[in-house]
Amino acid sequence: MGSAGYAVLSTTDGGSQWTLETQKILLGSDGPSALSFPGHASTGWFANGSSAGAYTVVAKTADNGASWSTWSQVSSEAPPSALSVHFSSITSGFMVVSTNGYQTPQHSLYLQTTTDGGRLWETHMMPTEGLPLWIRGLSFLNPKTGWIVGGSPHHPYRLYHWSDGAWNVLPTPDASQNHPPTVDLVNAHVAYLAQQHGARITLWKTVNDGKKWTKVFLPLS
Numbered sequence: 001m002g003s004a005g006y007a008v009l010s011t012t013d014g015g016s017q018w019t020l021e022t023q024k025i026l027l028g029s030d031g032p033s034a035l036s037f038p039g040h041a042s043t044g045w046f047a048n049g050s051s052a053g054a055y056t057v058v059a060k061t062a063d064n065g066a067s068w069s070t071w072s073q074v075s076s077e078a079p080p081s082a083l084s085v086h087f088s089s090i091t092s093g094f095m096v097v098s099t100n101g102y103q104t105p106q107h108s109l110y111l112q113t114t115t116d117g118g119r120l121w122e123t124h125m126m127p128t129e130g131l132p133l134w135i136r137g138l139s140f141l142n143p144k145t146g147w148i149v150g151g152s153p154h155h156p157y158r159l160y161h162w163s164d165g166a167w168n169v170l171p172t173p174d175a176s177q178n179h180p181p182t183v184d185l186v187n188a189h190v191a192y193l194a195q196q197h198g199a200r201i202t203l204w205k206t207v208n209d210g211k212k213w214t215k216v217f218l219p220l221s
Helices: none
Strands: 008-010 019-022 034-036 044-049 055-061 069-075 081-087 093-098 109-114 122-125 134-142 145-152 155-163 166-170 182-185 191-197 200-206 214-216
Touching: 055 093, 093 134, 093 145, 134 155, 145 182
Parallel strands: 034 081, 081 134, 134 182
Antiparallel strands: 008 019, 034 044, 044 055, 044 081, 055 069, 081 093, 093 109, 109 122, 134 145, 145 155, 155 166, 182 191, 191 200, 200 214
């Protein structure tokens, strides 16, 4: 991804083959930092923070990513960064927002929930105890179940599991100190993890809660 635009790839076979749907999505100079399609091929959302104002922009597509429009704005007292967005249906969604970007001191991590397809959002504060200094690439199935990617200076990024009100470390297939991976939960057991190495991206898949990971072929890697 770069200043020229952003590409959306779709798959219908679990990630073995991918189709380029569209590119040059230019909604906001910061670019989309989180993307979610809840199993409905035509409808999806992305969210990004705005360096120019204290809000997070949520954009929606109804044509499989060919076109996007601003759907809502989530206000905050400080310029926020949307770290992740996940829709479990076309009405229910969860978005994690930090008011300090990657850095997350205590009380700066929030879980936004929606039940009307992303028009209105409710804010829930989340504890950060047990997490490293920097976080990226969260994915939530519901307010009580989610994964996060976290790291700190001189330590690689690793996966953390949110369950029963606490964060626990998970095995990470491709830890990196310089490039944080992103994670996307399909259900309580299946998830994908993408790790960037320069211009190359490695995609991993787990079907057993993160205990074991296998590589997935990605045509543009």
